Structure formats: structure tokens, C-alpha cells
Amino acid sequence: MDGVKNVYKLKGGVRMSTDRERVLKVEDKPATLGPDLDIREFTREAKAWSACPVPLLPKDIVLQSLSAGIRADEKDRVGTYFQIDHSVVFQGIQKVFEGKIDLMSTKDAFNKYDWFKDYWWRLVQPDTDKYTALAERNWDHGYFIRVLEGQKVTLPLQSCLFVSKDGLNQNVHNIIILEPEAEAQVITGCVVHPNVQKGLHVGVSEFYLKKGAKLTFTMIHNWSQNFHVRPRTAVLIEDEAKFVNNYICLKPVKSLQMYPVAYCKGVDSKVRFNSILYGGGNSYIDFGAKIVLQGAGSRGEVISNAIASDRAQIYARGLLVGEHSESKAHLECRGLLLSDKALIHAVPELTAKVGGTELSHEAAVGKIGEDQVQYLMARGFSEADARSLIVRGFMDVTIFGLPDELKDGIKRIVDEAVKGAL
Amino acid sequence: MNLLEIEDLSVEVDGKRILDGVDLEIPEGESHVLFGPNGSGKTSILMTILGFPDYKVVSGRIRFDGVDITNMSIDERVKRGMGIAFQRPPAIRGVKLGDIVHNFLKSDAEAMKKEAELCDALKFEKEFLSRDLNRGFSGGEMKKSEILQVLAQKPKFAMLDEPDSGVDIENLAIIGKVINNFLKESSGLLITHVGYILRYVEVDKGHVLIKGEIACSGEPIKILDQILKEGYGWCEKCLQIKGWCKNVNR
Ligand SMILES: Nc1ncnc2c1ncn2[C@@H]1O[C@H](COP(=O)(O)OP(=O)(O)OP(=O)(O)O)[C@@H](O)[C@H]1O
Ligand SMILES: [Mg+2]
Numbered sequence: 244m245d246g247v248k249n250v251y252k253l254k255g256g257v258r259m260s261t262d263r264e265r266v267l268k269v270e271d272k273p274a275t276l277g278p279d280l281d282i283r284e285f286t287r288e289a290k291a292w293s294a295c296p297v298p299l300l301p302k303d304i305v306l307q308s309l310s311a312g313i314r315a316d317e318k319d320r321v322g323t324y325f326q327i328d329h330s331v332v333f334q335g336i337q338k339v340f341e342g343k344i345d346l347m348s349t350k351d352a353f354n355k356y357d358w359f360k361d362y363w364w365r366l367v368q369p370d371t372d373k374y375t376a377l378a379e380r381n382w383d384h385g386y387f388i389r390v391l392e393g394q395k396v397t398l399p400l401q402s403c404l405f406v407s408k409d410g411l412n413q414n415v416h417n418i419i420i421l422e423p424e425a426e427a428q429v430i431t432g433c434v435v436h437p438n439v440q441k442g443l444h445v446g447v448s449e450f451y452l453k454k455g456a457k458l459t460f461t462m463i464h465n466w467s468q469n470f471h472v473r474p475r476t477a478v479l480i481e482d483e484a485k486f487v488n489n490y491i492c493l494k495p496v497k498s499l500q501m502y503p504v505a506y507c508k509g510v511d512s513k514v515r516f517n518s519i520l521y522g523g524g525n526s527y528i529d530f531g532a533k534i535v536l537q538g539a540g541s542r543g544e545v546i547s548n549a550i551a552s553d554r555a556q557i558y559a560r561g562l563l564v565g566e567h568s569e570s571k572a573h574l575e576c577r578g579l580l581l582s583d584k585a586l587i588h589a590v591p592e593l594t595a596k597v598g599g600t601e602l603s604h605e606a607a608v609g610k611i612g613e614d615q616v617q618y619l620m621a622r623g624f625s626e627a628d629a630r631s632l633i634v635r636g637f638m639d640v641t642i643f644g645l646p647d648e649l650k651d652g653i654k655r656i657v658d659e660a661v662k663g664a665l
Numbered sequence: 666m667n668l669l670e671i672e673d674l675s676v677e678v679d680g681k682r683i684l685d686g687v688d689l690e691i692p693e694g695e696s697h698v699l700f701g702p703n704g705s706g707k708t709s710i711l712m713t714i715l716g717f718p719d720y721k722v723v724s725g726r727i728r729f730d731g732v733d734i735t736n737m738s739i740d741e742r743v744k745r746g747m748g749i750a751f752q753r754p755p756a757i758r759g760v761k762l763g764d765i766v767h768n769f770l771k772s773d774a775e776a777m778k779k780e781a782e783l784c785d786a787l788k789f790e791k792e793f794l795s796r797d798l799n800r801g802f803s804g805g806e807m808k809k810s811e812i813l814q815v816l817a818q819k820p821k822f823a824m825l826d827e828p829d830s831g832v833d834i835e836n837l838a839i840i841g842k843v844i845n846n847f848l849k850e851s852s853g854l855l856i857t858h859v860g861y862i863l864r865y866v867e868v869d870k871g872h873v874l875i876k877g878e879i880a881c882s883g884e885p886i887k888i889l890d891q892i893l894k895e896g897y898g899w900c901e902k903c904l905q906i907k908g909w910c911k912n913v914n915r
Contacts, residue, residue, distance in 0.1 A: 614755045617717055620739035621749055622765045622814060636759025636797070 266369050266376045274372040276558075277500025277529045280471055282377060285412035285443045292330035292407075297323055300332065303436065304405060310659070311432025311463040312652055313403040319648060320430075322346045324402040328411060329383040336400070344427075345389040346400060349416055352387035359387075362418050366449040366477030366506070374445045374473040378414040385415030385446070390425035390456075399428040399461075399649065406435045406442050406470075416447040421456035421484070428459045428649065433466070441469040441497075448476040452484035454509065461489040461649065463656065466496035468524055474501040482509035482538070488516045489643055491653060493660035495524035495555075502560060504533040507541035507570070517643040518547045521660060522555030522585070531560025531590070536570035536600060543572035548637055551578065551585035562592045565600025572601075578608035579637050635661050666731070668693040668822055668852050669714070674725035676706075676713050676877075683709045685877040686725070691822075696853040698863065698885050701874035702897045707856045708752055710874070711824045714854075715749055716742050730821070748820030750811035752827045752856070756799040762810055763794035769817040783816050788839050804831035812840060816847060823853040829862035841865025860889045873900045 273279040297315045298305070304327070305315040314320055322336030324346055331348045345352070352359045369379040386402045406413050421427060433444060444466075452458055466472060480486050486505060505514040516532035534543035545561045561574040578587035591604040611633050619629035638661065640653045669691040676684035683706050691697050701707050713720040714727060716739045726735045734742055766783075770776035784791050789809045799807055808828055815823050828844060829837055844855075845866045855868060863885065871885030873892070880900040881888065891899055 612755065615757045615760075617739060618751070618755050618757070619760070619765070621715055621743060621751075623740055623743045623768065623818065625740050626738070632760055632764065633757060636757060636761075639759030639797075641795075 266379045269370045269376045270373055270380070272370075272372050272376070274374060274473065274500060276502065277473070278498050278527060280443065280498070282373060282412065282443065285441075286408075286410045287381060287412055289328035289330075289408050289411055292327045292332050295332050297325050297333050300325070304407065307436060307465070308403045308405060308432055308434050310656065311403070311434045311465045312430045312461070312656060313401050313432040313434075317401075319398050320401045321396055321398045322400045324348070324386040324388075324400075325405070326384055326386070326403065326415065327405045327407050328413060331384050334386075340396065343391050343394045344396065344400070345387065345391075347387050348384040349387045349418055350384050352418065359418075362420060362449060362451060363416075364449075366479055367447050367475050371475060375447060375475055377412070378416055378445045378447045378475070381412070381414050382416055383414050385417040387418045388427070388429060389420040390422060390427045392422040393424045394422075395426040396428070397426075399430045401430045401432070404431070404433045404444070404446070406439055406444060408442075409439045410441045411439070412443045412445075414445040414447075417449070419448070419450040419458065419460070421452045421458050423453045424455040425453075426457040428646070429461070430649075431460070431462045433462070433464045433472075435465065435467050435470060439470070440467050443471045444473070446472075446474040446476075448474065448503075450476075450478040450486070452478065452480045452486055454482045454484060456481075456484045458485075459487040459489070459645070459649075461645075461653070462491070463653075464490075464492040464496070464499070465494050466492075466499070468495050469497045471497050472499040472501070474503070476501065476503035478503070478505040478514070480505060480507050480509055480512040480514055483511045484509055485513040486515070488514070488532070489645065489653070490516070490518040490530075491520075491656065492528070492530075493519070493521040493657065495522070495526045496528065497525070498527040500529040502529075502531050502533060504535065505543065506535045507538055507543060509538045509541070511540040512538050513542045515544045516546070518549075519638045519640065519657065520547070520549040520557065521638070522549065522551045522557045523553050524555065525553070526555040526557075528555065529558040529560070531558075531562070533562040533564070534572050535564045535566060536572055537566045539567055539569045541567060541570045545572075545574045545576075546642070547576050549578045549587055550581060550634060550637060551587045552581035554582070554584045556586045556588075558588045558590065560590045560592070561604065562594065563602045563604070565593075565595045565602050566597060568597045568599030570600045572603075574602075574604035576604070576606040577637070579634070580608065580610050581634070631661060666693050667691065667728075668730060669854075670728040671714070672725050672728075674713065674727065675723045676709060677721045677723050678709070678719055683720075683877050684713065687874075687877070687879055689872065689879065691852060691854060694852055695869040696848045696855060696866070697870045697872060698855045698857060698868045699872050699874060700857070700860075700888060700892060705874045706877040707874055708826055709877075711749060711826055711854070711856070714742075714824065715739055715747060743818075743820075746821030747824070748815045748818045748822070749824045750808070750815050750826060750828055752830075754799050754807060754811060756797065758797055758800065760798050761795055762798050762813070765798070765814055766794060766817045769814070780817070783813055786816075786843050787813055788836070789813060805833060805836055808832055808840065809836070812843065816843070819851075821851055823847065823851060825853060825855045827856050827858065829857055837861055838865060859893070863889065873897075875900050
């Protein structure tokens with residue numbers, strides 16, 4: 244939990260770190276999970292994109308980002324951060340929210356706020372593995388969102404991390420801070436251009452929810468067949484704060500490995516991780532969520548629904564750690580296999596460090612029940628339609644308890660993806 | 666004309682014989698009732714008529730509306746006008762009862778109204794439409810959901826597998842009347858154990874199934890009275906002298 248103490252100064256655009264040496268030592272350290280990657284296979288060369296209002300971005304980029312929930316017209320969005328490759332092309336919030344919300348690249352945040360360093364590499368350690376080291380060494384912006392005390396923002400903020408160049412390595416480091424009693428929704432879309440096959444995206448995210456804050460964070464991933472993804476996320480939840488994380492990944496990816504952790508540090512702090520994954524092609528997906536219950540009355544829930552088709556391999560993990568005697572968490576892991584060559588491996592883990600903590604899990608992995616298919620056929624659906632109805636049902640987002648607008652948007656994205664996949 | 670004709674039908678599940686030389690004819694416009702002890706094969710007949718692949722037809726054939734359907738898929742049979750209310754429907758996560766009802770009702774403008782009417786007639790809360798199919802439904806709710814789906818489909822021929830079991834007195838009347846109204850306009854095959862539903866539903870003929878064979882056929886209320894008085898032992902005797910008592914009091 245103790246973040247690495249760093250001292251950062253921006254000097255002529257060059258960032259200095261006392262931990263640079265420490266990071267250098269782990270430049271070749273593989274992650275504990277997921278296939279090991281040779282980072283040198285990816286290029287750091289990217290053209291610079293100049294600033295541009297989002298609606299004026301090239302059509303293909305606008306369309307592609309829409310598939311990850313990013314609205315170029317900014318309809319029903321409070322603010323937008325848009326990064327392509329290593330360049331920030333747009334960052335701004337609606338006028339009425341000025342002075343209530345900060346939204347800018349993390350590099351700008353370093354320049355603007357002295358205190359920003361106190362939130363940097365605090366929850367995630369830069370020497371965790373070669374990917375965090377890479378993000379420290381070759382840092383390409385990322386978003387900084389801060390909602391000021393007591394501000395309750397009902398419409399979502401959106402942030403798009405776009406890769407337009409084949410073979411590129413993009414490393415973002417994101418920070419979200421919700422000051423006391425602030426409320427917000429953030430939609431993050433990570434997307435590649437249709438021409439991009441290969442690449443490596445590393446995303447370090449550190450989120451801070453102060454007393455009574457509420458954050459619904461929805462991340463939609465749209466990668467491609469030969470793309471590798473290594474998010475490194477940690478969230479600190481203080482007294483009475485609540486964090487809801489929705490993760491959706493429906494397109495094939497070469498490899499994805501992430502195991503975000505939420506520390507329920509505060510009294511009555513709450514966290515919920517919902518995820519829906521559809522692994523097709525040769526996707527290798529190793530995902531999960533960890534919850535550490537540290538505060539009295541802290542509560543956690545992990546619900547993951549994963550579908551594996553073709554030759555996809557999915558490892559669905561979950562770890563609940565009870566460190567306080569008055570805490571409770573539940574882990575639910577469901578897997579649906581659509582092909583004999585696919586694999587789903589569920590790894591639910593519970594660690595109780597004190598008496599009184601209540602931890603439970605449920606895991607179920609299997610094929611589509613033939614009785615269900617036949618039942619729907621008896622209602623007039625063709626076999627193919629019956630199967631697709633069941634698959635879509637498996638990815639039902641209504642159980643996530645999202646606000647309607649968000650729910651309908653996600654449902655549309657899921658429906659489209661299933662139509663395309665089946 | 667016969668809507669359904671089953672001829673010398675023998676069926677196996679997992680290599681085990683569960684129906685043995687069944688003959689059954691249901692003329693257009695008629696509704697019949699099927700009695701029989703637990704495990705005698707009643708549900709199996711319905712599943713076979715509907716073409717569930719676990720139920721392997723080893724001999725005989727099934728004609729529906731003049732066409733041999735013995736080898737058709739389930740959905741083809743349903744398109745031809747068969748419908749069913751299952752005895753024990755499976756729960757399906759994420760698939761809403763409304764998904765099925767809307768699919769049957771098609772036309773969007775009218776659908777909402779029809780849907781509301783059907784729920785009203787069954788005294789079934791509309792909220793059930795947005796719930797996952799049969800997940801956490803009580804026994805009675807499950808029955809209503811099954812009947813609601815059949816009503817939305819409006820099949821030519823409805824098979825109702827024990828629509829009255831586990832249903833309380835008031836709901837029995839509600840369900841019974843709805844089924845009766847529906848069957849007046851179409852044809853059907855109804856399964857019941859103790860016949861409560863027959864207080865509300867008029868049927869034309871009854872059959873008794875014993876160990877996969879039709880033991881007798883005839884006046885439904887008389888058959889039911891016999892069963893209630895003497896139990897199925899009476900029918901078993903009957904089966905031993907098959908041919909003699911095939912048409913009770915007709
Ligand atoms: N899928 C199956 N697998 C194995 N056995 C089966 C299957 N379906 C039916 N059977 C067997 O066939 C026989 C007839 O079952 P069926 O469900 O048709 O009886 P039923 O007359 O409807 O009984 P009940 O009154 O209890 O509903 C039973 O012995 C049952 O165990
Ligand atoms: Mg039965």
C-alpha cells in the first residue's frame with residue numbers, strides 16, 4: 244500500500260525521478276501473470292497529432308471510438324479527453340463545469356499542481372514489472388480527472404485512448420481524484436484504428452475516492468487480433484465512498500492481462516467490479532479483480548461473465564482479502580464456452596486475515612445448456628437465434644445496476660458485438 | 666379431419682423404451698386430456714410430438730395438419746402451429762420473458778396493448794416480463810409464464826403439461842378460464858393428475874397412459890372418476906386385457 248516516494252520536477256519537459264534507478268532494474272522483469280512480451284518488438288515512433296475538436300477528427304477515428312462508447316458530438320457528456328498515439332488532441336469540459344471539474348492530461352496536471360506528485364505512483368508501484376517500468380520510462384500522457392468537493396456530476400465524462408499506428412507502444416498513466424462527497428461517471432474507451440493489427444498498450448491507473456465520493460467507471464476495450472494490453476490499476480476508497488467498475492471487452496485481442504485492485508480502506512467503503520468479456524479468435528485473456536477489505540463495514544462484490552469462442556483462452560480471477568472483522572465480499576465468476584477448442588479457467592480466491600470477515604464465491608463454467616436452446620426453439624426461435632439470445636442474455640448488463648442512459652448504451656455495444664461474433 | 670395423428674409410436678431415451686406403440690388422434694377443433702401415473706410417459710409424448718432430440722422415435726410416425734413431421738426440427742413444428750406450456754421449464758439467465766412474448770406478438774404498435782391484455786387476463790404482474798425466464802419464479806408464477814407464452818403465440822394446437830399442479834384455488838380458476846377460452850378456438854392436449862383444471866376446461870376425450878402405452882380412451886370425466894375412485898390399478902388391469910376396454914363409456 245505504501246506508494247513509492249517519488250520526487251518529480253518538470254524541467255524543460257524532462258521529468259526527473261529518484262526512482263528511475265529502481266525502475267531500470269525491472270525493465271526485463273516479466274509480469275507474474277500472462278504471456279511475457281518482448282517490448283522491443285513495438286515501436287515508439289509516432290507522428291504528432293495536433294490539437295483538434297473531436298467532431299473534426301477523421302471520420303474513421305470518430306466511428307471507431309463510438310464503438311467504445313465515446314461520443315464525438317459530446318452529446319450527454321460533461322467533458323472529453325482524447326488521446327491519439329502519444330498526442331493529446333483534445334481536452335475540455337463544458338463551461339458550466341469549469342471550476343468544478345479538472346480534466347487534462349497528466350503531464351499538464353504535473354505542471355499545474357504542485358500536489359499532483361502526491362498521487363503519482365502511490366497505489367501502483369513503478370517497479371511491479373516491466374510494463375509499469377515501461378510506463379515510467381516512456382510515459383505518453385493519460386488523463387487526469389478531478390471532481391471537486393461536493394460536485395455531483397450526473398452525466399458522464401469521457402476519455403478515449405486511441406492507437407492509430409500499427410505496431411505502436413502506447414503507455415498512459417491516468418489519475419482520477421474524487422474529492423469528498425463528489426460524484427461522477429467516467430467512460431473510458433480504449434480503441435485501435437481498423438488498420439492497426441499489432442501493438443502494446445500499457446495503462447497505469449490510480450484512482451482516489453475520498454470521503455463519501457461515488458465513482459462509476461466504465462471501461463470499454465476494442466483491440467485487435469495481434470494487440471497486447473497490460474493495464475495496471477489500483478483504487479483507494481475512503482470512508483463511505485463507493486466505486487463501481489464496469490469493464491467490457493468484446494473484440495479479439497492477442498493478449499490481455501490485468502488484475503486491478505481496490506483497497507476499501509474507509510469505514511463503510513464499497514466497491515463493485517462488473518465485467519463482461521467475449522474472447523474470440525486466438526485471444527489470451529487473463530483478467531480479474533482484487534478487493535482488500537480494510538475498513539469497518541467495507542463491502543465488495545466481483546461479478547464477471549466471460550465467454551470464450553474459437554480458440555480463446557480466458558483466465559478469470561478474483562481475490563477477496565478480508566482484513567477487517569466487520570467486512571463482507573462476494574465473488575461471482577461465470578464462464579460460457581462456445582467452442583471445444585476454447586478454454587475458461589476460473590480462479591476464485593478468498594483470504595480471511597481476521598475472524599468475522601465474510602467472504603464467499605460462486606463459480607460456474609460450462610457450455611450453453613441444450614435444454615435452454617430447445618426451450619427457445621419451442622418458442623419458435625431457430626437454433627442459431629436461440630443460441631445468440633442465450634449468449635446475449637449471458638452478457639446481460641441490467642444486473643450491473645447502471646443508470647439507464649449508460650445501460651442502454653452498453654447494451655447496444657454488446658448487442659452489436661454479439662451480432663458480429665456469432 | 667385429424668389435426669394430430671400419432672401412429673404406432675415407440676420412443677427411446679438413452680436407449681430406454683419410454684413409449685410403446687402409441688396411437689392417438691386428435692381431430693381439428695377438439696381438445697383431449699391425458700392421464701397417467703408418474704413416470705408413465707405423458708411428458709415424453711409431448712416432447713416427442715414437439716421433436717425434442719433426446720426422444721428418439723424408433724418406430725411409427727406423427728402427422729400434423731396433414732404433414733408428416735416425424736423428422737422435423739422443433740422450431741419448424743412450432744412454425745406449423747404447435748405450442749407448449751412445459752411442466753418444468755428451465756431458467757435462462759439474461760433472457761427475459763418479454764423477449765419471447767414480444768417475439769410472438771411481432772407488430773410493435775399493437776404488441777404493448779395485447780401484452781397488457783394477456784397479463785391482465787392471467788392476473789400476472791407485467792414486471793415479470795422484464796425478469797429472467799423462470800429465474801426465481803414460484804411454482805405458480807412459472808405456470809402463468811408458460812401459459813402467457815402460449816397465449817401470445819396463439820398456436821393451432823396447444824399442449825399443456827400439468828398447468829394446474831402447484832396452483833392455488835384462485836389462480837386455478839383464473840388459469841382454467843383462460844385456457845378454456847383459448848381452447849374453444851383451437852385444439853389441444855392437456856395433461857393433468859387430479860383433474861382440477863377440468864372444472865374449468867371442457868375437453869372432448871380422455872386417454873390414460875400406463876407404462877408408455879395408451880391403456881384406455883373415452884369420456885374424460887368418467888375416466889377421471891374411475892381413477893379417483895380406484896386409482897391407476899384399474900387401468901393396469903385394463904391394459905392386460907387390451908382391446909377390450911379401449912373406449913370407456915363412449
Ligand atoms: N431425458 C430423459 N432421460 C432419462 N429418462 C427420461 C428422460 N425423459 C423421460 N425419462 C423417463 O421416461 C419415463 C417417462 O417420463 P415422463 O416425464 O414422460 O413421465 P410423466 O408421465 O410425464 O410423469 P409425471 O407425471 O411425473 O410428470 C420416466 O421413467 C422418466 O424417468
Ligand atoms: Mg410429466
